[in-house]
Amino acid sequence: xxxxxxxxxxxxxxxxxxxxxxxxxxxxxxxxxxxxxxxxxxxxxxxxxxxxxxxxxxxxxxxxxxxxxxxxxxxxxxxxxxxxxxxxxxxxxxxxxxxxxxxxxxxxxxxxxxxxxxxxxxxxxxxxxxxxxxxxxxxxxxxxxxxxxxxxxxxxxxxxxxxxxxxxxxxxxxxxxxxxxxxxxxxxxxxxxxxxxxxxxxxxxxxxxxxxxxxxxxxxx
Numbered sequence: 001x002x003x004x005x006x007x008x009x010x011x012x013x014x015x016x017x018x019x020x021x022x023x024x025x026x027x028x029x030x031x032x033x034x035x036x037x038x039x040x041x042x043x044x045x046x047x048x049x050x051x052x053x054x055x056x057x058x059x060x061x062x063x064x065x066x067x068x069x070x071x072x073x074x075x076x077x078x079x080x081x082x083x084x085x086x087x088x089x090x091x092x093x094x095x096x097x098x099x100x101x102x103x104x105x106x107x108x109x110x111x112x113x114x115x116x117x118x119x120x121x122x123x124x125x126x127x128x129x130x131x132x133x134x135x136x137x138x139x140x141x142x143x144x145x146x147x148x149x150x151x152x153x154x155x156x157x158x159x160x161x162x163x164x165x166x167x168x169x170x171x172x173x174x175x176x177x178x179x180x181x182x183x184x185x186x187x188x189x190x191x192x193x194x195x196x197x198x199x200x201x202x203x204x205x206x207x208x209x210x211x212x213x214x215x216x217x218x219x220x221x
Contacts, residue, residue, distance in 0.1 A: 001107065002050075002052075002070060004105045005043070006043070006046065006047060006050075006052075007070070007071075007074050007104075007105055008033065009029070009033070009043050009047060010047070010052060010053075010063070010067055010070055010071035010074065011071050011074050011075060011078075012029055012032045012033050013029065013053065013061055013063055013067075013071065014063065014068070014071035014072065014075065015032065016028055016029065016032060017062070017063060023059065023060035024060040024061040024062070025060050025061070026040045026041055026044060026061075029044075029061065044061065047067070051064055051066060051067075052064055052066055052067035052070060053067050068136070069136040072132045072136045072137070072138060073112070073132065073136055074104055074105075075104075075132055075138075076112055076131060076132040076133075076134075076136075077103070077104040077106070077111070077112045077115075078100045078101065078103075078104040078125075079100075079124075079125035079129055079130075079131045079132075080112055080115045080116055080119065080122070080125075080131060081096075081099070081100040081103040081104060081115070082096045082097065082100045082125045082126055082127070083119050083122050083125055083126060083131075084115060084118075084119060085099055085100065086126045087119070088119075093126050093127075093168060093172070093177070094165040094168035094169050094172070095165070096126065097127075097163040097165075098165075112134070113134055116131075116134070123139070124159075124178070126178070127159065127160045127163065127168075127178065128157070128158050128159030128160055128178040128215065129159060141158070141159070143158045143159055143215035143216060143217050144215065144216060144217075145211060145212050145213070145214060145215050145216075146184055146194050146196065146206075146211035146212070146214045146216065147187070147194065147208060147211050147212050149184060149216050149218075150184070150218065151184050151185070151186065151187065152183065152184070152185065153183065153184075153218060154181065154183060154218065154219040155181070155182050155183060155184065155216040155217065155218060155219055156179065156180065156181055156182070156216060156217055156218075156219040157176055157177060157178050157179065157180045157182060157214060157215070157216050158178055158215050158216055158217050159178060159214075159215040160176075160177070160178065160213060160214060160215075161212075161213045161214075161215065162213045167210070167213070170210070171214075174204055174206075175198050175201060176196070176198075176214060180198055181198060181199055181219055182196050182197065182198045182216065183196070183197050183198075184196055185197050185203055192207060192208045193205050193206065193207055193208060193211075194206055194207075194208065194211040196211075
């Protein structure tokens with residue numbers, strides 16, 4: 001049985017491992033969690049002893065098969081709780097992440113599966129992230145961001161890769177939530193910005209940093 005702190009570390013390491021060609025170091029983990037280096041080193045030792053991670057100074061931190069399974073199942077619970085909070089309890093979509101952060105640590109082997117069944121087996125959470133299967137696998141969705149997607153082509157927003165409430169509030173106010181039809185009208189490399197338009201609405205210009213967090217697919221409807 002892993003502690004709440006251990007689960008948070010595993011989830012952070014999983015998130016960092018999804019960045020290609022990036023070595024996971026104690027420093028990067030500390031930055032991701034907002035913890036000091038000494039506490040990170042201590043936790044790395046604990047997780048290594050529990051055979052949930054492997055650590056080599058040259059290769060960095062890596063999840064073991066058991067550590068990967070444990071971390072993915074935490075993510076599964078988190079995303080299922082987000083769906084439940086939004087669809088069944090009426091929470092606003094920029095509130096659900098922080099509440100799910102607490103609920104994901106409930107210790108019950110069958111709760112996630114029952115919640116999944118109750119919700120009708122959703123494939124994505126409200127922010128567009130894929131919900132892992134009970135076996136601990138995550139469907140690989142290959143979407144492009146607003147920085148790389150086709151220009152002047154009908155698109156549909158699929159995922160928002162930032163759970164900060166202020167950013168989600170910006171997304172909602174500008175009608176850029178998952179499922180929204182949009183089109184990239186222009187990219188301005190000099191201004192580091194993207195001009196986006198959705199049906200029946202005026203064009204808006206957003207910075208490249210925000211644009212990199214919005215993922216889309218070509219709208220085939």
